[in-house]
Amino acid sequence: MKKVLVLYYSQSGQLEEVVKHFISKLPDVDIKVDLKKIEPKNKFAYPWAFYDFFDEFPESVYLDGCEVYPIKDIEDDYDLIILGYTVWFLSPSLPVTGFLKSEQAREIFKNKPVITLIACRDMWVMAQEKMKMLLRDLDAKLVDNVVLTDQGKSIYTFFTTPRWLLTGKKDKFLFFPPAGIAQEEIIAAERFGERLNQALKADAEKSKLPMLKGLNAVNVNGKLIATEKIATRSFMVWGKLIKFSGPKYSFGRKITITVYSIFLLMLVLTIVPLNILIRKVLYPFQKDKIRSLEQYFEQPSGK
Secondary structure (H helix, E strand, O other): OEEEEEEEOOOOOHHHHHHHHHOOOOOEOOEEEEEEEOOEOOOOOOOOOHHHHHHOHHHHHOOOOOOEOOOOOOOOOOOEEEEEEEEEOOEEOHHHHHHHOOHHHHHHHOOOEEEEEEEEOOOOHHHHHHHHHHHHHOOOEEEEEEEEEOOOOHHHHHHHHHHHHHHOOOOOEOOEOOOOOOHHHHHHOHHHHHHHHHHHHOOHHHHOOOOOOOOOOOOOOHHHHHHHHHHHHHHHHHHHHHHHOOOOOOHHHHHHHHHHHHHHHHHHHHHHHHHHHHHHHHHHHHHHHHHHHHHHHHOOOOO
16 A cells, blocks of 8 residues: 655645645545644744734744644655645745754655645745755655646735735735635646556656656746745845844834835835836847746646
8 A cells, every 4th residue: 555645734724725635536445645734833823913924034034944743643654745835935834844854854754755735826936946955955855846826917916915814815805816726726736636646556656756747737937037036035135134133023023024014015016016017028038048947947747
């Protein structure tokens, strides 16, 4: 019998729904699936309070992680690991990072094929680059990556996603679409588990090669890659400043966070629209370079 370990941390519940649809057609009499939730010792509220949200910014960016409880009742060995995570500030979420830095993760992941499953807004390539580094540190092998992103245009999600995280409201309002991933896309994720069921029965995981090619596992928006790289560098600077301002939840941090949030709002209202316009103008001249980057970030599963 093949054994699959599925790990995830879901704050709002959306990733949990994605994970359950993803694996719904995977288990049967020949394949056992252990579904385990990563639990932080200090729980993160949902919806988030404004300052609590930004207080997690520096630790997320610098991959500090947070304390998590050990995963209970797991097997000694697994044929495949599926790791579901969300993106916090262009990085894997703190509980997932915290677990991957634990001694238990080092024992579980060593020499194992891993599939990452991401549910996020629309910017995830830099988070996945950090995830690749974390998996390499565990001597694990990334064999596939699946990404589901929020519905609506990128500019809309600058407003719908924060509204959802800070108020819990996902419904459409004014001319904005609903927040989060479209329900039909979540349900369609069942195709991946169905493919994995067949692949595991054929011992495909032993080759540690991609098993989900041809299923539209990822869709990289090449026009956002440069934006993500610039934002990551900016996050490193601001993350250091916020850390320097004081310990978590301190008054000093609140002052720096206030300044940063004003800076971020002005950026969204001015530089971001200008950047979108510039990208459209330059795209015909950079098309080949952008497509090359898209192909790199689409690996290992491909579009």
